[in-house]
Amino acid sequence: MESSDTPITTLKLLIIGDSGVGKSSLLLRFTDDNFDPDHAATIGVDFKVTNLTVNGNSTKLAIWDTAGQERFRTLTPSYYRGAQGCILVYDVSSRSSFDQLGTWLRELDMYSTHSNVVKMLVGNKTDKPDREVSREEGLDYAKKHSMLFIEASAKTREGVQYAFEELVDKIIQTPGLWEADENYRRSQTRNGVQLNGNRSSQQYGYCSSC
Numbered sequence: 001m002e003s004s005d006t007p008i009t010t011l012k013l014l015i016i017g018d019s020g021v022g023k024s025s026l027l028l029r030f031t032d033d034n035f036d037p038d039h040a041a042t043i044g045v046d047f048k049v050t051n052l053t054v055n056g057n058s059t060k061l062a063i064w065d066t067a068g069q070e071r072f073r074t075l076t077p078s079y080y081r082g083a084q085g086c087i088l089v090y091d092v093s094s095r096s097s098f099d100q101l102g103t104w105l106r107e108l109d110m111y112s113t114h115s116n117v118v119k120m121l122v123g124n125k126t127d128k129p130d131r132e133v134s135r136e137e138g139l140d141y142a143k144k145h146s147m148l149f150i151e152a153s154a155k156t157r158e159g160v161q162y163a164f165e166e167l168v169d170k171i172i173q174t175p176g177l178w179e180a181d182e183n184y185r186r187s188q189t190r191n192g193v194q195l196n197g198n199r200s201s202q203q204y205g206y207c208s209s210c
Contacts, residue, residue, distance in 0.1 A: 007051060007060040009178050011171060012082050013164075015065050016104050017089035018097040022124040025154035026089065027065050030164050035155050054169045061168070080111035084178050085118045085167045092123045092151065095132040098141075105145060116177055119147040120167040127153040 015023045028034050031048045047064045064079050088104055090097040101121070108117070121142040123133060135151055142149030148166055152159030171177055 005053075005058055007058045008172075010060040010062060011084050011168065011178060013061055013063045013167065014080065014083045014086045014108075015063065015089060016086060016108065018091075018094075018100050018104075021089045021091040021094065021097045022154050023087075023089050024065050026087070026122065026124060026152065026160055026163075027063055029154045029157060029160045031063070033157075052164060052168055054165050054172070057169075057172050059168055059172070061164075077107075077111045080108060081113045083112060083117060084114060084171045085120070086112075087120045087122055087163065087167065088147070089122045089124050090133065090138075091125045091128075092133045092138070093125055093128040093130045098123075098133045098137070101141065114177060116174055118167060118170045118174060118177070119145070120163055120170075121145075121147045121149045122159075122163055123149075123151040125153060125155070126151045126158060127155045 015027060017023055025035060027048060031050045047062060049060065049062050051058060051060055053059070064083070066079060086108055088101060088108075090101055092098075105119075108119070121138060123135070123138040138151065139149050141147075148170060150159045150163045150166070152163055154160060
């Protein structure tokens with residue numbers, strides 16, 4: 001019998017968006033509760049593995065942080081495959097990063113192997129005073145594209161934990177999104193096959209319409 005701390009599944013999550021929007025900083029804050037203002041840009045793809053319990057459901061998360069630079073885009077398509085959740089990040093102080101969200105959405109739709117992949121839109125860097133994208137614009141965009149939404153700051157911690165918790169909770173609640181993958185993994189493990197798919201109401205503006 002599994003204990004309450006035993007993960008019910010391993011979920012693959014992606015973090016995508018333009019270079020410089022703070023994808024790696026969000027990941028570092030969530031996994032290590034750390035913030036490094038001089039964090040180097042991701043080259044290719046990086047990932048971290050952590051556990052998260054939401055509403056009594058313990059899950060293991062394999063979170064992939066993808067480079068936003070154009071020259072690394074050819075490296076990323078294979079990492080979309082099998083992802084159950086995706087965080088799309090823009091910088092609230094950068095209109096151009098918000099305008100590029102459509103490009104990232106099209107790429108996700110093109111390479112994702114789950115048609116019902118859960119999407120979370122995160123407006124990062126709310127700590128910066130020079131805002132160029134309003135909260136209402138972000139919320140409207142999320143509603144239009146059936147995404148969860150939150151504004152956050154990796155620097156101050158605001159909204160970071162909440163973003164990942166809401167994304168995972170939505171994935172668990174989505175029928176057929178993760179159960180088939182988990183059953184397949186278990187059957188392959190029983191057959192002695194080694195898998196290498198997943199390596200080791202406030203200011204948040206949560207959009208639950210999707």
